[in-house]
Amino acid sequence: MSIRLTDKRKQILEILKKNRGSLSVADIHSKIPGIDLVTVYRNLDLFVKEKMIKKINLGTEESQYEYQDKPHHHAVCSNCSKVLHFTASDEKIKELIDVEGFQVDEIEVTVRGTCHEKKHLG
Ligand SMILES: [Zn+2]
Ligand SMILES: [Zn+2]
Structure with missing residues (x-):
């Protein structure tokens, strides 16, 4: 530091x-x-x-x-804005991302969806 x-x-x-x-x-x-x-x-x-x-x-x-103990990604609920923190294999993600003439150093994923709160289920 x-x-x-x-x-x-x-x-x-x-x-x-x-x-x-x-x-x-x-x-x-x-x-x-x-x-x-x-x-x-x-x-x-x-x-x-x-x-x-x-x-x-x-x-x-x-x-x-x-502050992240371990690097991770986020899933955000579109209904209640709840944020879930999850890890995924960077290596696997890198395999899927193929940008010509570009080297990926860091991956940050934010996915949006609906969390499994009962209040969202009708
Ligand atoms: Zn939600
Ligand atoms: Zn987080």
Whole structure:
């Protein structure tokens, strides 16, 4: 890790580590008393750049940030916006993706569908 961890940075990182799942900037902002929004944005950007956390796009209005123990993918329910976290073999996915003149380094999959909540079944 090449960045200095100030108290605010530690707080932001701790919140992301403790949380199971992703958080928006607003979520994080609301959990730290007295921090300004710009500081949250700046530090999240920095963490992403340092590959300490991931910025994920789940098709929601706000970007989501997540600390991942293991790299994984996401399934989003179109009805209730529930997010499921799943792993899949990157090697298998790579076999299916064949872009000429391009080497795939990183794979992030977001799939959309309906979760098995009873409330969605009529
Ligand atoms: Zn659902
Ligand atoms: Zn996740």
